[in-house]
Amino acid sequence: MARAWLLTGRGIARKIKSGGGGGGSGGLQIKEDGGAESDRECPNCKQLIDNSDVVPSDWPGFPAGVKFDPSDVELLEHLAARIGLGDSKPHALIDEFIPMLEDDAGICYTHPQNLPGAEKDGSNAHFFHRISSAYAKGPRKRRRISRCGSSEEPAVRWHKTGRTKRVLDNAGVQKGWKKIMVLHESSKGVVKPDRAKWVMHQYHIGTGEDESEGQLVISKVFYQRVQSTAQSEEKSKTLIESVPQMEYAINSQVNGSDARGFSDLDEILVDTPPDFQLADLQFGSQENSMSWLEQY
Missing domain, CATH: 2.170.150.80 (NAC domain)
Structure with a gap:
């Protein structure tokens, strides 16, 4: 007959096989921990449970680190x-x-x-x-x-x-x-x-x-675990020590090769625009301006 599953109160299943003959030592047997076979009967129907074809190494369980954490x-x-x-x-x-x-x-x-x-x-x-x-x-x-x-x-x-x-x-x-x-x-x-x-x-x-x-x-x-005073002080110390490193990283990014193609912003000369003389500006009449626009 077809195999079925026997569920205990805690949900763990053991494999069972239906067979004739009811109870007795000549029926189906269970093999525990790879050792000698022994008889065990179902507590509900009194059928003997057969687990002789299951090798313990085939059921390794969950690997270390697996946890049940549903949303x-x-x-x-x-x-x-x-x-x-x-x-x-x-x-x-x-x-x-x-x-x-x-x-x-x-x-x-x-x-x-x-x-x-x-x-x-x-x-x-x-x-x-x-x-x-x-x-x-x-x-x-x-x-x-x-x-x-x-x-x-x-x-x-x-x-x-x-x-x-x-x-x-x-x-x-x-x-x-x-x-x-x-x-x-x-x-x-x-x-x-x-x-x-x-x-x-x-x-x-x-x-x-x-x-x-x-x-x-x-x-x-x-x-709800709370960090100890020593852990909090160590975390604050680490944060304070990391501030100069963060400032250095920011300055390096701005002044270094990552600053939009400039290798060093300190080499850029910034000066005031040159002075101009009013006499250098050339003015034209309105008629000349209109004629110039008509060319385009």
Whole structure:
């Protein structure tokens, strides 16, 4: 029978082959890491999986340096495929790059530093999640993050900054909306919360700027790194040292061979125009002037 693909919950596929005989050691077998063959059955249909014709070296994975960094439009395309909008279908491995957060609190179930794949190295982590309301009644969305420990932990919440922006493709067609949020932390007894370095870009599809209860959205979370004082001073020093070199380059271009064909502008003599005497000017009558014009 024809081969098929078995997709696990995380989207990784293993090759399987249908065959008769059901279970048992005499059925199909799987070969792991090029070693001895072993039996493995599908957790859904109990069919034994056959991977004996796949050499591990044939699946090298991605080379070093490859990263998942889609644009705003591409993220909305993944979201549209996830919710089944139109004829689009989600990529078979999309769950490996954009996992689904199943918690009822959505992305607010934990601090962003605890989200899977979120790092403080400036890289982006992407998530599918659903919007939940802050209260039983009212349109206000949940932005407050659940506390994982005691009540002495600082109160943490996402705070929307700026206006909700339309996301347009290259043809000017609107694909969805984008919200920018910044994490705020407020300790007990502190009136004004502190702005943290965690940032979230949230995207949704629809005609309205606001999401609805239970709506599926996609978010990009990253840690906004700030240059240290030493790095800033070194950058300023480099910029100051480069100013004389820039002036020299400009002077070289003006005074050198690039100055419109002149090898050196300093050799050009600029002087005042010569004086003229009124007696040297010759005047003619109007009749002579008209006769001269008639010749042409």
